[in-house]
Amino acid sequence: MAMELVYTSAPRGLRHGSSGFCTVAMTQGMPAPLVPRLEALGGYRPGPSGSGPVARCFWRIDGPSGPVHVLARVGPAPADHTGRTNKIATYLVLRPDELPEAGPAWLLSQPGLLRDSWNGEPSLIDEPVRVPAGGTAGPRVAAAWQRECGDAGWAGVVASCFLRERHVPVHVIVREETDALELMDEVIQLLPAWARWNATFSTYFLQAVAGVPCAVRFCVDGTPAAEAARGSAQRVIDASRPLGAAPDSKYARMARTGIAEGDDAVPAASQAVAAEPDTSPSPGSADGEPGDAMADDRPIDAPGHDAGADGNRMRLAAVVTVAVAVTVVLLAVLFVVSRGPVGGTP
Amino acid sequence: VSRTLKGNSVCPHCWHRFRPEDALWIAASPELGHDRMLREEDNLRFMPSRFTPFGEAIDPSGAPTRRLACPHCHLEIPRLVLERPMVIMSLAGSPSSGKTYFLASAFWTLREDLARHFSVAFTDTDPEMNADLAANEQRLFLNQDASAAVALEKTELEGAQYDSVQFDRGLPTLFAKPHLFTARPSREHVNGHVPDRVSKIFTLYDNAGEHFAPGADTARAPGTQHLGIAQVLMFIFDPTQDVRFRRLLSGSSGDPQLDPESRAIRQDQFLVEMARRVRLHAGLGAQERIRRPLFVLLSKSDVWESLLREPDGSPLDVRTPPYRRAKPGLGRISIRRVDHVSGRVRALLLQVAPEIVMAAEDAFERVIFVPVSALGTSPAMDPASGLLKVQASRIAPRWVAVPFIYTIARWSQRLIASDLEQPDAAFAAAGASPEEGGG
Numbered sequence: 088m089a090m091e092l093v094y095t096s097a098p099r100g101l102r103h104g105s106s107g108f109c110t111v112a113m114t115q116g117m118p119a120p121l122v123p124r125l126e127a128l129g130g131y132r133p134g135p136s137g138s139g140p141v142a143r144c145f146w147r148i149d150g151p152s153g154p155v156h157v158l159a160r161v162g163p164a165p166a167d168h169t170g171r172t173n174k175i176a177t178y179l180v181l182r183p184d185e186l187p188e189a190g191p192a193w194l195l196s197q198p199g200l201l202r203d204s205w206n207g208e209p210s211l212i213d214e215p216v217r218v219p220a221g222g223t224a225g226p227r228v229a230a231a232w233q234r235e236c237g238d239a240g241w242a243g244v245v246a247s248c249f250l251r252e253r254h255v256p257v258h259v260i261v262r263e264e265t266d267a268l269e270l271m272d273e274v275i276q277l278l279p280a281w282a283r284w285n286a287t288f289s290t291y292f293l294q295a296v297a298g299v300p301c302a303v304r305f306c307v308d309g310t311p312a313a314e315a316a317r318g319s320a321q322r323v324i325d326a327s328r329p330l331g332a333a334p335d336s337k338y339a340r341m342a343r344t345g346i347a348e349g350d351d352a353v354p355a356a357s358q359a360v361a362a363e364p365d366t367s368p369s370p371g372s373a374d375g376e377p378g379d380a381m382a383d384d385r386p387i388d389a390p391g392h393d394a395g396a397d398g399n400r401m402r403l404a405a406v407v408t409v410a411v412a413v414t415v416v417l418l419a420v421l422f423v424v425s426r427g428p429v430g431g432t433p
Numbered sequence: 434v435s436r437t438l439k440g441n442s443v444c445p446h447c448w449h450r451f452r453p454e455d456a457l458w459i460a461a462s463p464e465l466g467h468d469r470m471l472r473e474e475d476n477l478r479f480m481p482s483r484f485t486p487f488g489e490a491i492d493p494s495g496a497p498t499r500r501l502a503c504p505h506c507h508l509e510i511p512r513l514v515l516e517r518p519m520v521i522m523s524l525a526g527s528p529s530s531g532k533t534y535f536l537a538s539a540f541w542t543l544r545e546d547l548a549r550h551f552s553v554a555f556t557d558t559d560p561e562m563n564a565d566l567a568a569n570e571q572r573l574f575l576n577q578d579a580s581a582a583v584a585l586e587k588t589e590l591e592g593a594q595y596d597s598v599q600f601d602r603g604l605p606t607l608f609a610k611p612h613l614f615t616a617r618p619s620r621e622h623v624n625g626h627v628p629d630r631v632s633k634i635f636t637l638y639d640n641a642g643e644h645f646a647p648g649a650d651t652a653r654a655p656g657t658q659h660l661g662i663a664q665v666l667m668f669i670f671d672p673t674q675d676v677r678f679r680r681l682l683s684g685s686s687g688d689p690q691l692d693p694e695s696r697a698i699r700q701d702q703f704l705v706e707m708a709r710r711v712r713l714h715a716g717l718g719a720q721e722r723i724r725r726p727l728f729v730l731l732s733k734s735d736v737w738e739s740l741l742r743e744p745d746g747s748p749l750d751v752r753t754p755p756y757r758r759a760k761p762g763l764g765r766i767s768i769r770r771v772d773h774v775s776g777r778v779r780a781l782l783l784q785v786a787p788e789i790v791m792a793a794e795d796a797f798e799r800v801i802f803v804p805v806s807a808l809g810t811s812p813a814m815d816p817a818s819g820l821l822k823v824q825a826s827r828i829a830p831r832w833v834a835v836p837f838i839y840t841i842a843r844w845s846q847r848l849i850a851s852d853l854e855q856p857d858a859a860f861a862a863a864g865a866s867p868e869e870g871g872g
Contacts, residue, residue, distance in 0.1 A: 096587065098696065104646065104647065104648055105643075105646070105649075106528065106643065106646065107528045107641065107642060107643040107646075108587075108589060108590045108641065108643055109643070120604075123604070124603065124604060124605075126590075126591065127591050127597070127605050127607060128591070129591055129592070130589055130591045130592015130593055130594075130595070131589070131592060132586065132592065132593060133586075148603060149602055149603025149604075150603070165819055166818060166819035166820045167587065168696055169528060169529040169587075169695075169696060170529075170689075170695070170814070170819065170820060170821040171529060171584070171586075171587040171820065171821070172584065172586045172587045172820060173587065174589075254467075254473065255473070256473055256474065293592060293593050294592065294593045295472040295473060295474060295597075296472070296597045296605050297470065297471050297472050297597040297598055297599040297605045298597075298599035298602065298603050298604070298605050299605065300473060301473075311564065311593070319474065320463055321463075321474060
């Protein structure tokens with residue numbers, strides 16, 4: 088059973104004396120250290136049209152006892168009690184055994200999962216949220232990408248970018264009316280099972296928060312986030328403008344045909360244990376060209392793998408080995424010197 | 434390349450004092466990875482050991498860089514912060530008192546009036562840092578559709594107006610983005626030949642009113658700790674949120690904010706809390722009077738100006754600005770007039786809301802009461818959205834630039850002249866740069 092938290096502007100909040108933007112409801116038993124972590128994530132600004140879109144997000148945040156999977160919906164709300172603009176952010180904290188195989192985008196698309204309004208008094212919610220199971224996992228034709236970009240293969244470009252360098256965000260610039268959640272779901276279905284609940288995203292990205300990775304960022308055209316992405320050296324796919332054919336690759340072909348290839352061809356149900364990809368680091372696309380990022384099917388990051396951390400560990404091991412060797416040699420020299428010349432003195 | 438650096442600087446993000454040589458530099462190459470305290474897109478911060486002949490640091494990949502960062506929070510700081518004196522001004526007030534509207538209106542007016550009357554350029558020190566404020570200015574004053582009804586977004590406690598830093602793993606600390614402006618004499622100014630000697634950087638923050646509520650100043654959101662270091666403080670008192678003002682004005686104004694059904698707020702508690710935080714963060718005693726000047730800004734003056742009277746009962750002019758061009762290249766503000774108006778506003782407050790005067794004067798040595806109106810007109814309820822909006826073409830701010838111009842003139846007459854030569858002890862004490870560690 089998942090726990091929820093609702094944050095909006097109200098005359099009175101759950102915390103004594105709070106008012107304005109504050110938490111108005113949360114599930115009984117929500118760990119207190121999680122509350123400020125969640126509250127920091129709900130920044131919202133209307134899009135260029137002045138209303139909407141709704142942001143649907145999936146984050147993995149560091150909780151007090153390990154990583155926590157969080158789904159969120161942040162969107163506009165009716166004017167608050169002071170006659171000013173308002174928003175409502177609802178968060179769902181999932182237990183490790185509540186992660187459907189179909190992935191976070193599928194779960195977020197389930198109607199009624201996250202509240203879009205709160206009109207009552209501030210209160211603790213007794214009933215946890217029942218997380219629906221099911222959903223179909225595995226590659227399928229990326230029809231939404233086909234509609235949006237003219238080539239379903241671009242879903243494979245995003246999937247490949249994420250798999251090759253999970254720590255480097257991918258920015259996808261979309262039109263305000265685009266259903267980015269559908270696009271993200273099609274990307275996630277291309278990923279091996281181990282990666283689906285690692286693919287953090289926001290369907291309406293505004294600004295990153297330190298320590299809260301957001302791997303796939305859908306930026307609405309005309310927002311400062313989209314402008315910043317265009318002007319950056321980061322990996323950017325501008326789906327708001329005509330795109331040609333996506334570079335050919337395994338994942339692009341999977342997105343076009345809906346048929347799994349290679350390691351991904353194993354039945355979906357067994358993928359979680361079957362797919363253990365090569366863990367060697369890959370150079371990635373430093374110049375921000377998605378075409379380069381997808382020009383081959385080179386190895387991908389594996390679960391829990393951090394090339395930088397591994398490198399540091401290897402360096403540390405080498406330093407320790409050298410230090411031990413030097414210490415042994417010095418001790419030996421000291422021992423020999425302390426015994427004095429062979430034969431001793433009278 | 435020669436630059437004169439200050440002995441100490443203050444980070445405009447986290448208010449950490451540091452020496453210029455301790456500043457970190459921001460790697461030019463993203464291949465070096467991101468800074469672990471910041472976001473994934475923020476390049477590595479490093480302490481350089483190699484420089485180019487042009488004063489650029491050379492990052493570990495060999496690329497030259499000119500960008501600097503605070504050694505404590507690692508957020509980027511403009512180079513000018515290390516070179517020019519910085520004036521931190523803090524603005525506090527209850528939710529919905531009009532802080533965001535005031536800032537947008539004040540800075541737009543300063544851009545116009547400092548150029549028009551004083552030959553002083555008031556420009557963005559770092560346009561990226563001021564992007565939100567500039568967008569608000571654009572919406573109010575440069576709207577392409579003059580008939581459009583506009584409203585500014587309610588200030589959030591998280592999101593794009595904040596920079597996040599991960600001091601503790603997994604727990605972001607949110608700092609309100611500072612707004613930095615440079616006031617610099619133009620070539621026509623009488624001191625235009627020595628601009629570097631008289632120019633100053635102004636730093637302000639747009640905090641949400643919720644930040645000033647008792648108990649809202651936390652380690653995670655230390656958004657108001659600038660109060661402890663600010664040389665000048667401003668508190669917005671909104672008479673339309675006070676039931677006593679509403680009763681006085683009932684029938685004489687159709688402003689929807691005077692609706693008896695709308696929420697009233699005990700604003701004196703916010704003022705007392707502000708004083709408490711100033712003392713706390715500045716290391717003052719609990720009852721010690723604060724030597725820095727406080728402007729109490731009575732907002733929405735267009736609604737209640739009819740209550741302001743001269744001692745003889747005639748109306749008080751709080752529309753015409755108290756400043757004008759004195760001669761080519763120099764403008765003059767009438768400190769006497771501002772002080773006179775301050776006295777009349779104080780007298781009104783003593784009649785209607787005396788606890789505000791008492792709270793302000795009990796905590797601060799020097800208090801100046803200034804009537805301001807960010808819009809100069811009343812908003813109207815937009816039935817479609819339920820928001821209070823104002824028609825862009827009707828916006829005409831009043832006296833919003835006065836606290837800033839008054840402050841500059843009290844510190845130094847080299848940028849702005851005034852009709853009062855005697856120095857003001859409170860402003861002189863506050864004139865000490867925060868970099869010197871004055872409390």
